Amino acid sequence: MKNVPVSTATPPVLPFLPPTLPLGGAAGADDDSERKRRRKNRWGDKEANPAAAASTAGMSKEQIESYATILRIDEITLKLKSGDVVPPDGQRSPSPAPMYNSEGKRTNTREHRYRRKLEEERMRLVEEQLKRDPEYRPPADYRRRSRFSEKVFIPVDDNPGLNFIGLLIGPRGNTLKKIEGDSGSKISIRGRGSIKEGKRRDDANIPGADEDLHCHIVADTEEKVQRGVRIVREIIKKACVTPEGHNDLKRNQLRELAALNGTLRDDEGQACINCGALGHRRWECTEKTNVTVSLVCRVCNGKGHVARDCTQRHDPEALQKARERDQQLNSEYLSLMAELGESVPAAGTDSAAGLPLPSGLVADAGGHREADDVPLPHASSRPMPPGTDDSVSQHLSPGPAPWLRGNRSPSVDRHQDYEGDRPASKTTVTAARLPLAIRSSSNSTMNMVVRPTLPSTRGTAPTVAAIEGRATATTIASRSPGTKANTVATIILVAMMPTSTSSIINNSSSTSSRLHPRLQHSARLHLRRRHQHRRHLLPSDSADLPELNQILPFKMVIAKIAPSLLSSDFARLAEECERMLSLGADYLHMDVMDGHFVPNLTLGAPIIKCLRPHTKGFLDCHLMVSNPEQWVDDFASAGADLFCFHIEATKDASALIDDIHAKGMKAGMAIKPDTPVDAVYEFAEKLDQVLVMTVEPGFGGQSFMPACMDKVRELRKRYPNLDIEVDGGLDLENIEMAAKAGANVIVAGSSIFKAKSPEAVISLFRKTVNDAQPSA
Numbered sequence: 118m119k120n121v122p123v124s125t126a127t128p129p130v131l132p133f134l135p136p137t138l139p140l141g142g143a144a145g146a147d148d149d150s151e152r153k154r155r156r157k158n159r160w161g162d163k164e165a166n167p168a169a170a171a172s173t174a175g176m177s178k179e180q181i182e183s184y185a186t187i188l189r190i191d192e193i194t195l196k197l198k199s200g201d202v203v204p205p206d207g208q209r210s211p212s213p214a215p216m217y218n219s220e221g222k223r224t225n226t227r228e229h230r231y232r233r234k235l236e237e238e239r240m241r242l243v244e245e246q247l248k249r250d251p252e253y254r255p256p257a258d259y260r261r262r263s264r265f266s267e268k269v270f271i272p273v274d275d276n277p278g279l280n281f282i283g284l285l286i287g288p289r290g291n292t293l294k295k296i297e298g299d300s301g302s303k304i305s306i307r308g309r310g311s312i313k314e315g316k317r318r319d320d321a322n323i324p325g326a327d328e329d330l331h332c333h334i335v336a337d338t339e340e341k342v343q344r345g346v347r348i349v350r351e352i353i354k355k356a357c358v359t360p361e362g363h364n365d366l367k368r369n370q371l372r373e374l375a376a377l378n379g380t381l382r383d384d385e386g387q388a389c390i391n392c393g394a395l396g397h398r399r400w401e402c403t404e405k406t407n408v409t410v411s412l413v414c415r416v417c418n419g420k421g422h423v424a425r426d427c428t429q430r431h432d433p434e435a436l437q438k439a440r441e442r443d444q445q446l447n448s449e450y451l452s453l454m455a456e457l458g459e460s461v462p463a464a465g466t467d468s469a470a471g472l473p474l475p476s477g478l479v480a481d482a483g484g485h486r487e488a489d490d491v492p493l494p495h496a497s498s499r500p501m502p503p504g505t506d507d508s509v510s511q512h513l514s515p516g517p518a519p520w521l522r523g524n525r526s527p528s529v530d531r532h533q534d535y536e537g538d539r540p541a542s543k544t545t546v547t548a549a550r551l552p553l554a555i556r557s558s559s560n561s562t563m564n565m566v567v568r569p570t571l572p573s574t575r576g577t578a579p580t581v582a583a584i585e586g587r588a589t590a591t592t593i594a595s596r597s598p599g600t601k602a603n604t605v606a607t608i609i610l611v612a613m614m615p616t617s618t619s620s621i622i623n624n625s626s627s628t629s630s631r632l633h634p635r636l637q638h639s640a641r642l643h644l645r646r647r648h649q650h651r652r653h654l655l656p657s658d659s660a661d662l663p664e665l666n667q668i669l670p671f672k673m674v675i676a677k678i679a680p681s682l683l684s685s686d687f688a689r690l691a692e693e694c695e696r697m698l699s700l701g702a703d704y705l706h707m708d709v710m711d712g713h714f715v716p717n718l719t720l721g722a723p724i725i726k727c728l729r730p731h732t733k734g735f736l737d738c739h740l741m742v743s744n745p746e747q748w749v750d751d752f753a754s755a756g757a758d759l760f761c762f763h764i765e766a767t768k769d770a771s772a773l774i775d776d777i778h779a780k781g782m783k784a785g786m787a788i789k790p791d792t793p794v795d796a797v798y799e800f801a802e803k804l805d806q807v808l809v810m811t812v813e814p815g816f817g818g819q820s821f822m823p824a825c826m827d828k829v830r831e832l833r834k835r836y837p838n839l840d841i842e843v844d845g846g847l848d849l850e851n852i853e854m855a856a857k858a859g860a861n862v863i864v865a866g867s868s869i870f871k872a873k874s875p876e877a878v879i880s881l882f883r884k885t886v887n888d889a890q891p892s893a
């Protein structure tokens with residue numbers, strides 16, 4: 118370089134050599150290059166210009182390239198200045214369709230196109246030259262580029278089924294933001310297909326609109342652009358070569374979306390309900406079904422038996438150890454309470470409420486405390502917390518104190534108890550508004566959805582928010598102003614964690630002392646038991662906290678939207694499930710038909726088993742089959758979450774429900790349109806869900822039967838906390854009727870799958886159901 122004057126704006130007038138010309142001119146060229154050699158290039162034939170070869174003698178390849186570049190830059194500069202930008206006839210490419218700007222001016226005339234081309238070429242050459250020789254001075258009219266860009270074309274035509282745009286953009290644009298952050302470039306998706314049909318505005322104003330789909334990557338340095346190009350290319354390549362179900366990016370996006378929608382069932386790190394080991398779920402467990410493994414003895418701390426059956430229950434040493442363990446647990450509990458800002462109750466008393474704790478709850482250790490594993494004293498022998506009025510006590514049915522009862526599902530009695538309790542609680546519970554939606558995806562333990570606060574009925578009277586999913590005290594505290602002081606809310610949330618039980622919380626800036634004393638007590642009890650469970654690493658699902666229902670006298674139902682996969686493409690069942698979840702579905706409704714109970718044949722446990730590893734969605738299995746008892750084991754081991762049978766198909770519904778629960782599934786009971794609603798009453802307490810069919814079971818796409826709403830109304834009146842599912846013909850026209858009648862689990866096939874925007878339908882269903890909830 119040193120001897121070559123490459124840094125001058127005006128290079129010496131020397132004959133031009135194209136950068137690709139080999140040193141030494143044509144000498145040594147083979148036969149093939151002979152032809153090339155003879156082909157005219159735009160600078161003329163070298164042979165016709167012998168000075169060219171002569172003048173480069175002794176120059177290095179780099180010097181020649183540098184020189185050639187400068188010449189070409191000057192040539193272009195000259196063309197741009199003189200306006201001679203359009204090549205002569207016969208050397209031009211065909212003109213594209215005309216494009217106009219908003220003022221009606223054509224933006225892609227021949228002059229425009231070739232000028233742009235030359236400018237781009239000059240820009241590229243100048244940058245190249247500056248890299249070679251930083252001292253090089255570009256032409257006076259040249260403005261150094263502050264923007265570099267490149268297009269990466271997306272192979273949509275070769276991969277018609279792949280949603281490249283979704284993959285590149287990601288949920289709420291997060292993937293694109295990440296690529297931009299990682300590369301330092303700005304990326305836009307342009308070209309045909311980049312804008313959804315119907316959302317197109319003025320094509321002429323959209324750059325690249327007439328090109329094939331591509332990513333336009335822009336940055337202030339070439340390096341950043343290239344980083345962006347690399348990442349985008351990698352994503353595209355991965356999408357093309359990896360089956361969708363195995364694409365990590367896709368999977369993470371679905372997960373992220375579910376988290377953003379609050380529908381993520383994040384159970385990583387949770388123990389298997391069957392064997393207690395981490396790393397797999399119940400349906401993946403290779404151990405034999407084991408219902409006792411989750412028990413932890415309070416005396417010896419061993420697994421698999423209860424204190425009552427412990428061989429060491431009279432051993433003073435074991436009891437002493439148990440006491441020590443208990444004390445340690447208590448002190449952990451107390452410091453946790455203190456951490457939460459709660460006044461720490463003295464042992465044996467609930468200080469805030471001044472109520473004596475049931476014996477052994479805090480102070481007593483050993484094998485004779487209340488708990489799952491020892492018989493509970495009856496309400497009559499248990500001191501009732503002060504503030505619990507007599508009418509409430511009188512309503513209590515014999516048996517354990519209501520906040521200690523171990524029922525899984527809401528009971529009529531319990532509800533009636535709290536009906537009596539309601540006025541008192543209403544006056545004491547003050548709830549502040551939570552933000553309409555608190556969502557967090559930053560941490561797996563923080564996923565939750567807060568339902569819109571319900572309209573206040575009395576001016577500043579309580580507004581109650583329902584929280585679904587998991588939450589931590591910190592999340593709530595950090596995300597909702599004024600919550601920090603409300604320890605009870607956080608206690609309840611901590612207590613709920615990591616169950617997915619939906620519930621209502623008091624979320625007040627006032628202190629917990631304004632809560633009904635019984636609620637305070639229950640909250641503490643909850644926290645403590647949860648804490649114990651955590652310490653023992655018990656499977657969280659097994660720790661179904663009975664008190665939760667007691668804490669929440671206003672417990673209301675929450676909308677759960679269950680797309681019926683009957684309307685999906687069965688060949689892509691797993692994908693369809695994930696799609697539905699990503700669009701906001703809460704449940705995946707699986708219609709099981711045996712061609713006997715109903716005149717149609719669909720799927721069975723083997724399909725559920727195949728599907729299970731591909732989705733973490735809640736599999737709401739509706740068995741329209743004769744003799745449902747026969748399939749409980751199969752569906753349990755296949756990984757079904759809920760087993761819903763038809764009352765018309767069984768002789769012993771009660772035993773069947775017990776069996777379903779024993780196998781670790783939730784139990785649902787379905788009734789056909791002609792079956793009277795009172796058929797379910799005797800089982801309702803044990804059920805997790807009642808399904809009121811709103812069409813004759815057997816086929817999707819039938820018309821909704823409004824007459825069935827009377828049954829829903831009746832059920833809701835009796836069981837305010839029960840999940841009531843409706844199925845058949847549900848759509849945007851009748852959802853309000855169903856919601857107002859009291860249905861909260863909405864099954865819909867055609868109206869979701871055939872919708873232009875299934876996501877919008879799901880969200881409207883949810884809103885309608887939640888809006889129909891009574892205020893507290």
Ligand SMILES: O=C(CO)[C@H](O)[C@H](O)COP(=O)(O)O
Pocket residue numbers: 681683684706708739812813814815816817818819844845846847864865866867868
């Ligand atoms: O159980 C069913 C039929 O027996 C289906 O789940 C139900 O019909 C849903 O489909 P659609 O919304 O299209 O009516």
